[in-house]
Amino acid sequence: MTTEPTTRQVGDATLADFSAGLRGRVVRPSDPDFDQARSIWNGAHDRRPAAVVRCAGVSDVMNTIGLARSEGLALAVRAGGHSIPGFSTCDDGIVLDLSLMRGIRVDPQQRRATIQTGCVWSDVDVETQQFNLAVTGGLVSSTGVAGFTLGGGVGWLTRQCGLTVDNLAGAEVITADGEWVTTRDDPNLLWGLQGGGGNFGVVTSLDLVLHDVGPTVFAGMVFYRADAAEDILGAYQDQCRSAPDGLTTLLKLTSAPVAPFVPEAARGTPVVVIGGCWAGDPAAAEGVTRPFRSLSPPIADTYAARGYVEWQQALDAQFPRGLHCYFRSAFLAALDDRAIRTLVKAHAELPNTLTEIIVHQLGGAAGRVDPAATAFAVRDQDYIVNVIARTAGSAGFDDVKKWSRDLISTLAPAAPTYVNFTGEGSAEDVRTAYPPSTYQRLVELKNRYDPDNVFRLNQNIPPVRTV
Numbered sequence: 074m075t076t077e078p079t080t081r082q083v084g085d086a087t088l089a090d091f092s093a094g095l096r097g098r099v100v101r102p103s104d105p106d107f108d109q110a111r112s113i114w115n116g117a118h119d120r121r122p123a124a125v126v127r128c129a130g131v132s133d134v135m136n137t138i139g140l141a142r143s144e145g146l147a148l149a150v151r152a153g154g155h156s157i158p159g160f161s162t163c164d165d166g167i168v169l170d171l172s173l174m175r176g177i178r179v180d181p182q183q184r185r186a187t188i189q190t191g192c193v194w195s196d197v198d199v200e201t202q203q204f205n206l207a208v209t210g211g212l213v214s215s216t217g218v219a220g221f222t223l224g225g226g227v228g229w230l231t232r233q234c235g236l237t238v239d240n241l242a243g244a245e246v247i248t249a250d251g252e253w254v255t256t257r258d259d260p261n262l263l264w265g266l267q268g269g270g271g272n273f274g275v276v277t278s279l280d281l282v283l284h285d286v287g288p289t290v291f292a293g294m295v296f297y298r299a300d301a302a303e304d305i306l307g308a309y310q311d312q313c314r315s316a317p318d319g320l321t322t323l324l325k326l327t328s329a330p331v332a333p334f335v336p337e338a339a340r341g342t343p344v345v346v347i348g349g350c351w352a353g354d355p356a357a358a359e360g361v362t363r364p365f366r367s368l369s370p371p372i373a374d375t376y377a378a379r380g381y382v383e384w385q386q387a388l389d390a391q392f393p394r395g396l397h398c399y400f401r402s403a404f405l406a407a408l409d410d411r412a413i414r415t416l417v418k419a420h421a422e423l424p425n426t427l428t429e430i431i432v433h434q435l436g437g438a439a440g441r442v443d444p445a446a447t448a449f450a451v452r453d454q455d456y457i458v459n460v461i462a463r464t465a466g467s468a469g470f471d472d473v474k475k476w477s478r479d480l481i482s483t484l485a486p487a488a489p490t491y492v493n494f495t496g497e498g499s500a501e502d503v504r505t506a507y508p509p510s511t512y513q514r515l516v517e518l519k520n521r522y523d524p525d526n527v528f529r530l531n532q533n534i535p536p537v538r539t540v
């Protein structure tokens with residue numbers, strides 16, 4: 074990346090005044106680390122903010138919101154920087170970067186973790202596993218806890234422990250007016266943060282409920298030949314229906330990685346993969362996972378007892394920073410014949426080996442939550458299908474985006490989308506992510522906490538002006 078001067082600058086005197094009161098640091102376009110500070114995980118978003126403010130605490134957060142408002146600049150909020158639509162950066166505005174705020178306090182007696190919102194999942198997994206505790210986290214450990222949790226949170230413990238939002242017990246938030254609020258004083262705000270994204274303020278800490286997990290889980294991936302995909306998808310659904318809550322699986326229609334456990338001849342070829350994590354009694358591990366590992370003769374099978382922290386990082390190498398990436402998703406009630414045929418055809422037509430289709434199994438603890446209890450309200454669907462469309466650079470990126478949009482439109486034209494699995498966050502996407510009554514309640518909360526839509530770089534719920 075090269076650094077051109079931004080078209081909009083905050084005055085030097087203003088920034089000097091602002092910096093004087095800051096515990097963290099302002100990174101400006103003229104600073105040598107500006108390119109690193111402005112970059113996010115998704116290489117498709119090459120933006121040049123007027124400044125990146127690395128906040129060291131709540132006071133910095135309050136002042137940064139004030140700076141953006143007084144200068145009339147856009148405000149992008151960044152935790153782990155994994156926003157697929159690129160909401161955690163912007164041109165010419167202020168990036169409020171929380172990545173210095175990585176404190177975690179685990180209370181093993183109360184089974185709670187209080188987490189500052191610059192943490193990524195590897196931070197939380199390491200700290201909580203010290204006590205053989207965990208909460209549903211991301212499949213890739215560099216993902217930010219904050220953005221992930223505020224959208225819902227689907228991971229390897231979804232069926233055992235619920236979504237991450239189902240374990241969100243409290244939060245502290247700095248509002249658009251720079252005021253500190255706690256969800257203890259407003260349960261409705263807690264409800265909104267449980268799936269309503271970054272619409273209501275900057276969350277500075279999250280309280281998450283922890284569960285007994287580990288230190289080892291039984292987890293891995295089984296690889297099958299692509300020509301058996303149709304039968305495998307049908308049989309996979311049958312097994313999902315009777316799987317115990319302690320087992321969470323996903324099915325990938327993908328290309329085999331170049332890895333030692335994959336036979337040389339199969340590397341780079343289309344394969345069906347079933348990944349799973351059993352977090353229950355180790356003695357039952359073989360029995361509960363075997364049905365998923367014998368749907369067809371396997372090419373490779375990596376299931377084994379392994380450390381939970383290690384398993385949480387197992388996919389990291391496949392998701393490096395800097396590629397161009399787009400997500401498109403739909404909830405599905407079932408893998409009916411039409412859906413299976415559509416998915417199998419798409420697998421045969423994958424545009425490149427970086428692009429894949431993931432079917433996440435839901436249900437279990439996540440499926441038993443009352444839809445009105447959290448802003449993440451889609452509880453009656455058994456799967457989320459997510460198309461991860463990637464290219465090494467800009468060449469061909471528009472084509473893979475279109476391919477993934479077309480696939481989801483064919484598969485499930487009217488299905489709701491999952492806000493964490495969208496590459497755009499358009500008004501239409503956001504509306505279809507929530508049932509109408511949930512959306513209406515989110516608008517009311519937005520009207521109360523952010524009537525000027527200061528927090529609009531997100532899967533936005535615009536406020537409705539009543540005058």
Ligand SMILES: Cc1cc2nc3c(=O)[nH]c(=O)nc-3n(C[C@H](O)[C@H](O)[C@H](O)COP(=O)(O)OP(=O)(O)OC[C@H]3O[C@@H](n4cnc5c(N)ncnc54)[C@H](O)[C@@H]3O)c2cc1C
Nearest residue numbers: 152153154155156160161212217219220221227271276531
């Ligand atoms: C490699 C990869 C793997 C993923 N795996 C999963 C997965 O397994 N399961 C899943 O459910 N999702 C997954 N996601 C999607 C992920 O949950 C979202 O992209 C999420 O927004 C990332 O959070 P972040 O903090 O890293 O992102 P950021 O880019 O830092 O933030 C994204 C947005 O969240 C909001 N936000 C972030 N922090 C705050 C805060 N403190 N206060 C208020 N608003 C805030 C802002 O609107 C911000 O624009 C994955 C994404 C990637 C790139």
